[in-house]
Amino acid sequence: MKETQPVMVEDDVIVTLSYTVTVDGETVDSSDEGEPIEFIQGKGMVIRGLESALYGLGAGERRKFTVSPAEGYGEQDPDAIAEVPRSEFPDEIPLEPGVELLLKDEDGDEIEAHIIAVSEDSVTLDFNHPMAGIDLDFNVEVIALRRATPEELDHGHVH
Ligand code: ZN
Numbered sequence: 001m002k003e004t005q006p007v008m009v010e011d012d013v014i015v016t017l018s019y020t021v022t023v024d025g026e027t028v029d030s031s032d033e034g035e036p037i038e039f040i041q042g043k044g045m046v047i048r049g050l051e052s053a054l055y056g057l058g059a060g061e062r063r064k065f066t067v068s069p070a071e072g073y074g075e076q077d078p079d080a081i082a083e084v085p086r087s088e089f090p091d092e093i094p095l096e097p098g099v100e101l102l103l104k105d106e107d108g109d110e111i112e113a114h115i116i117a118v119s120e121d122s123v124t125l126d127f128n129h130p131m132a133g134i135d136l137d138f139n140v141e142v143i144a145l146r147r148a149t150p151e152e153l154d155h156g157h158v159h
Contacts, residue, residue, distance in 0.1 A: 006145045009054045011042030014158055016144040017054070022137045029131075036143045038158045045157075047072050050138060057142045067136045076133035083122045095123055100130075 006013045018036040021029040031037050039045040041054065049071030057063060069075050089095060099115045117124040152159050 004147075006147055007058055009041055009057045009142065009145065012148050012153060013041045014038055014146050014148050014152070015041050015054060015142060017140055018143055019050075019138060019140040022139070023131075023134055028136075040148050040152065040156070040158060043156060049136075050140075053138070054140070054142070059142050059145050062139070062141045064137070064139050067138060069133050069135070072134075072136050073129040073131040074133075076128050080127040081116070081124065082127065083124050086118075086121050086123055089123065101125070 009015055016036045016038050018031045019029075020027055020031075037046075041051060044051070047067060049065075049067030052071070053063060053065045053067070086095065093099070093101070095115065095118050097115050097117060101113050101115065103111050103113055105111050111127065112129075113125040113127045114130060115123055116126045149159070
């Protein structure tokens with residue numbers, strides 16, 4: 001049997017994609033110039049709203065669509081905000097709103113947070129994903145498609 005390459009995005013196809021994400025017209029994320037991303041479709045390697053908008057697109061096709069928080073990075077969780085004493089931060093960390101931090105939890109796993117407020121003796125941290133609760137406007141172009149190899153499907157990543 002002859003191997004045929006996919007003509008459109010479907011499950012288990014490796015998608016090469018260039019993309020730009022804008023929020024209120026401002027670019028918040030994009031693939032690097034000339035360096036599209038690659039992922040296996042249908043494996044949840046990218047957010048659900050992006051994956052579901054790509055089904056059926058062929059190589060060279062472009063599409064614009066909006067991904068809601070439910071299909072993106074989730075809603076803002078008001079419980080994911082914590083006040084921490086200023087004294088718990090090393091001196092070299094700039095304590096200003098907007099600063100992104102990489103912290104370690106009790107198990108030593110890395111967790112991301114950003115500072116939303118600073119007072120004389122405490123720092124307010126937001127552990128929500130920076131893009132939670134936001135409608136994301138995508139502008140994508142499918143650069144190439146190919147069938148994932150059995151090994152790639154087994155490993156769950158692109159070789
Ligand atoms: Zn591998």
